[in-house]
Amino acid sequence: MTLEVPAAFAERYAQLVDDAPAFFEAMLTPLPKSFRVNTLKATAETVAPRFAEYGIGIKQTAWYSDAFVSDNPALGSTLEHFLGAIYIQELTSMLPPLLIRSELQTAATVLDACAAPGSKTTQLSALMNNRGTIVANDVEYERIKPLKFNLERSGTLNAVVTNYDLRSFPQMSFEVALLDAPCTSEGIFRKNPRQMLSWSPKRFAPSAHRQKQLILKTFDLLADGGTLIYSTCTFAPEENEAVIDYLLNERPAELEQVKIPNFRLMPGITTWQNQTFDERVSMTARALPHHNDTGGFFLARIRK
């Protein structure tokens, strides 16, 4: 049986994307394998020749010199994976830390509010070159173990792991925060297209409710002048632009343009069904699967 995109999903997102047939086709195509070179342990210049020796084809991306795609599923059986010299990570998952690259050079305190299993924490740490302090928090105790394992494997020395429900996180202040929010994960259906079969629009409201609580709390944990990245791996505007619109209504937040040189992004939308969002929400961005052959993602860059 060939898998198809559920009709209600197709109808809903045909209104959102620029090229619906290309979007749906990409959604049914397996995600390319990808990894990031962990610069705490290696460099792209030392890793790439090793893969050439192995006969594993890899290709450097045009937008991040440490990011590579590969058509070979054996990345996890390489010495480099064992050594923590590479981190197997979906390409869009690498975008949030990249947006704050320059802030990370000097930041003394960084919050990774929903951190497990640590793909982005390890990348933040590499971009900080192990300086400063990252608080890597997650509410799910079972996810703390893989988080710790990934941090240790990557040689991360500057992280502190905490296990709070973010909504009751102690009041402190951070120069930089990342809220990689729990979401309905429509953007990673490409990893396992069967998940699409249980897709339901009923999931958006409870997820959005939680995201709104989490974004207010993360914003409140930010120092004046600090930068917050909000991200999800889902398409639903209820969990993306609507959450940012809510933040703009509730707090004195400013948005900054999201851009990544050489990576195609679609601007955030300002109307959806019968809702209109604050115009500034167009400074947020969406990564669509058919634009860069990746998962789907949403990004907002917020300044306090």
Added chain:
Amino acid sequence: MIEPCSANDKSLTLEYLERRYGLAPELLADFEFYASANGRVILGPKQIDPCLSPDTAGLLIARIGNTVKPSTNLLQLVGALILRNFVALERENAVRYIKGLDLEVAATEIGDTTEGYVLLKYLTFPLGCGLLQGTHIKNMLPKAKRIDVRFL
């Protein structure tokens, strides 16, 4: 849970790393030492806000019992700087080590490395920790890290 590391455990660890592997204490000077259960010594960030109750921090670098046992994660991170008490493995033994198996090595491969915890290397790559006893190397790789490596 982590707590401040005692001055004694900190100096035991630093002295051991310097004496056995030639690792200068200054190498770790930008970080703080913490302690957790069963003699675990952790190297983490200098600043941890006192209002946090951390589950853990940084990297487990050693465990202090009758002697100091360095962690594989530490040896992998600083292995390139280790100048003594390492054993360079042949490819076949490197595969066995990464699988979690004990090893037999030739006396010529051991050279002037002395018995005790050693760094195992393959080419220039620091693989992790083993316990050298005669020509036998006991595998100290944590179970969760063991894989069937096919490309090396």
